[in-house]
Amino acid sequence: MRHRDEHKQQALLEATLTEVSEHGFAVTSVARIAKAAGMSPGTVYLYYRDKEALLEATFMEVARRIIDVAIEAFSAPLSSEASQSSEAFQPSDAPDYIVSLEMMMSQASSEETLGAATHQLKSALGRVWQALVSLGHREPALFRFHDQFLHSSHMHESLKIANQEKAAVLLDAFAMGKQSGILKQIDLVLIEIFLFRTIYSLLQGEGCQIPPISDESFDQAFEMAWDAIAQRP
């Protein structure tokens, strides 16, 4: 068997990401991806058995990057310099901050402690929002690919479960937020739509809106998303 090269594998995922987000699934063939990555179709098959496997691997890589950025922002209440780099960050770490936020939520009984826990959860989700908006500005193809794949026939339950495991820290916080009465009693899919898919709508609209969507609107949009998911006071 020929030597497999990690750089080539990464180049393949990047080429798939670019090709699919620009041209869609239908016209993106293995031959086209190979050409974009500067290799022969034969080389592609050394790494992935078919187009389907290549698309799935790209989706999982894209989802990993989005989830890592979200969890890092959620877990890092201090300055960004103090936080660990995305590379080294392990979502399973559950830093002290998260442990204390979860304790605050679970013990919130009086109006005062509930208010403090609400404030903490809102701040943490606000950081996630900002971090995802920045990520979307830096790498617009990421969200485009993610959205396309999520609503295609390529999406499978097993991929969803794998991603939910990676995002467990966030999902736990949502569950505790609901339990403690900070968040509305709503299905996770509604939190996803109002808190995360609205970011994608904003980013998507940015390119084609005249005038372009302002920074102020991005800030207001987080407040709107929060009002959508939080219990009314």
Add this chain to the structure above:
Amino acid sequence: MRHRDEHKQQALLEATLTEVSEHGFAVTSVARIAKAAGMSPGTVYLYYRDKEALLEATFMEVARRIIDVAIEAFSAPLSSEASQSSEAFQPSDAPDYIVSLEMMMSQASSEETLGAATHQLKSALGRVWQALVSLGHREPALFRFHDQFLHSSHMHESLKIANQEKAAVLLDAFAMGKQSGILKQIDLVLIEIFLFRTIYSLLQGEGCQIPPISDESFDQAFEMAWDAIAQRP
């Protein structure tokens, strides 16, 4: 010049809608649309000078249907039997109901009158929400096409302005809602994203979510959308 037939023209728009929403813009050629509509490519060019003109006409037809349904629901506080049919309905009619809602909003000064105007506007937007969800269930291709076109290079400022004119009744209500302090001081694009694009996200998620999105979630989603756009009490 050969005879132009309104049924054929309509069949062409329907075929474009179906082909694009199923396969995307990139692979949808005039030849493919012609075949789906059961006519020769030559016949297509009797009606539309090129693919671009055909796509634009389809978009305007799709937008017209969505806007008509929205405005009819917004304008019809009585039972649906009492309302006019979609076919006969003229958005420019501005029925008595809208005139009185606008008067309520413009004159809302005391806490009581503001509360009543808020209730009326929320009810009217709730009917719009329900009507659009029903439309999406009946004709899923409509929203898929609309979303794809809106974020493609085919979208132009002139098309947007034409649609805003058709939706004037709704846009006026949003403007007055902001003026009277019922709605947040936010850009129209944020109202669109939280009130309308969330419907598309729900419909899109319905096909691929396991378990499927419940009716209860659809109802809760309107409350969330309202909380997002309305001033906090």
